[in-house]
Amino acid sequence: MDIKYLNLQKITESFQPELDEALQRVVRKGWFLGGDETRAFEAEFAAFCGSDHCLGVANGLDALYLALRSLKYLEGWADGDEVIVPAYTFIASVEAVSRAQLMPILCDVREDDFLIDCDRLESLITPRTRAIMPVHLFGKVADMERITALAGRNGLRVVEDCAQAHGAFDARGRRAGASGDVAAFSFYPGKNLGALGDGGALVTRRKDVIDYARMMANYGMSVKYVHDVEGINSRLDELQAAALRVKLRRLDADNSRRQELARLYETEISNERVVLPTRQDPLGVRSVYHIFPVLCAEREQLQRHLAEGGVQTQIHYPIPPHKQATFAALNRLTFEVAERLAHEQLSLPLNPSMNEEEVKYIIQLINTFVC
Numbered sequence: 100m101d102i103k104y105l106n107l108q109k110i111t112e113s114f115q116p117e118l119d120e121a122l123q124r125v126v127r128k129g130w131f132l133g134g135d136e137t138r139a140f141e142a143e144f145a146a147f148c149g150s151d152h153c154l155g156v157a158n159g160l161d162a163l164y165l166a167l168r169s170l171k172y173l174e175g176w177a178d179g180d181e182v183i184v185p186a187y188t189f190i191a192s193v194e195a196v197s198r199a200q201l202m203p204i205l206c207d208v209r210e211d212d213f214l215i216d217c218d219r220l221e222s223l224i225t226p227r228t229r230a231i232m233p234v235h236l237f238g239k240v241a242d243m244e245r246i247t248a249l250a251g252r253n254g255l256r257v258v259e260d261c262a263q264a265h266g267a268f269d270a271r272g273r274r275a276g277a278s279g280d281v282a283a284f285s286f287y288p289g290k291n292l293g294a295l296g297d298g299g300a301l302v303t304r305r306k307d308v309i310d311y312a313r314m315m316a317n318y319g320m321s322v323k324y325v326h327d328v329e330g331i332n333s334r335l336d337e338l339q340a341a342a343l344r345v346k347l348r349r350l351d352a353d354n355s356r357r358q359e360l361a362r363l364y365e366t367e368i369s370n371e372r373v374v375l376p377t378r379q380d381p382l383g384v385r386s387v388y389h390i391f392p393v394l395c396a397e398r399e400q401l402q403r404h405l406a407e408g409g410v411q412t413q414i415h416y417p418i419p420p421h422k423q424a425t426f427a428a429l430n431r432l433t434f435e436v437a438e439r440l441a442h443e444q445l446s447l448p449l450n451p452s453m454n455e456e457e458v459k460y461i462i463q464l465i466n467t468f469v470c
């Protein structure tokens with residue numbers, strides 16, 4: 100067997116011929132930025148998320164940055180004000196905070212689902228805290244009921260990093276992106292909803308936030324060629340919007356397929372060296388399995404064993420943000436769970452283009468792993 104971690108060619112083929120038709124439609128029309136496709140996608144994606152407004156932007160990092168910059172302006176935050184972010188996430192979550200001239204305050208994550216540990220949140224709140232940024236890592240929504248209640252009691256805003264959780268529901272049946280003040284999505288090609296290149300979006304119920312973010316994303320321009328603030332250029336183009344509209348129609352079905360395949364992993368992997376955190380589900384929340392993580396103290400040996408059997412895996416993430424050279428000021432900090440996950444986490448292949456035979460083959464390889 101030869102099982103790639105992610106076979107984007109196969110996934111993309113499965114959207115034909117609709118994808119080609121959508122792209123041809125844009126090319127024939129000859130309108131590539133700020134047109135009907137982007138507007139239609141924004142409306143469809145806001146509705147899908149159970150929210151009111153959506154702004155398509157160039158990537159997920161810009162979406163997070165624009166969300167923070169908009170709140171910073173509208174709420175009168177100062178440079179250096181604090182935003183609480185999980186200590187175990189992709190670097191972009193933390194980078195967006197520092198790029199907005201705010202201070203990332205890291206919070207360790209829970210061992211059983213890798214999400215921000217609400218038990219530790221309260222003690223991190225200071226007079227300068229302005230927002231909490233839960234990251235719905237690997238496809239699972241953080242405890243939004245507790246986070247929004249805590250934020251409400253302390254006058255804080257909530258920015259959801261939904262880059263890995265398109266279409267996921269929380270314990271109350273709300274979609275990722277529907278509970279916070281603003282939510283940011285990435286449409287990087289490998290995401291559950293992936294573009295044919297870069298893309299991202301902000302989703303919010305707040306008209307003031309979407310208006311400010313739209314202006315910021317368009318060179319800070321309020322009226323044509325009138326620039327009120329120093330903005331950026333961050334656009335979702337018409338070709339990407341058209342492709343995303345095709346893929347959005349199948350997102351719930353694709354997420355269900357991921358859940359079916361994940362259930363096979365969860366019920367059939369039985370090797371005491373390999374821990375499956377997703378088996379326990381303390382909040383009853385179902386992941387949309389952007390990533391299927393296992394933990395193994397002998398991770399490198401397990402990765403080699405799978406590679407020898409023709410199975411490609413990945414590590415998310417080998418170095419947590421606070422140990423990265425780019426965040427030198429954070430390097431002295433210690434986050435026990437985040438650091439253990441960085442040493443033990445391994446991502447198994449899981450996506451809607453896989454079949455049960457492939458998943459069962461991987462399970463059998465894992466169950467025969469010894470070291």
Ligand SMILES: Cc1ncc(COP(=O)(O)O)c(C=O)c1O
Nearest residue numbers: 158159160189191192262285287
């Ligand atoms: C948790 C998280 N946040 C933010 C991003 C940033 O998205 P992009 O790569 O589109 O800028 C990613 C993308 O990989 C991510 O996984």
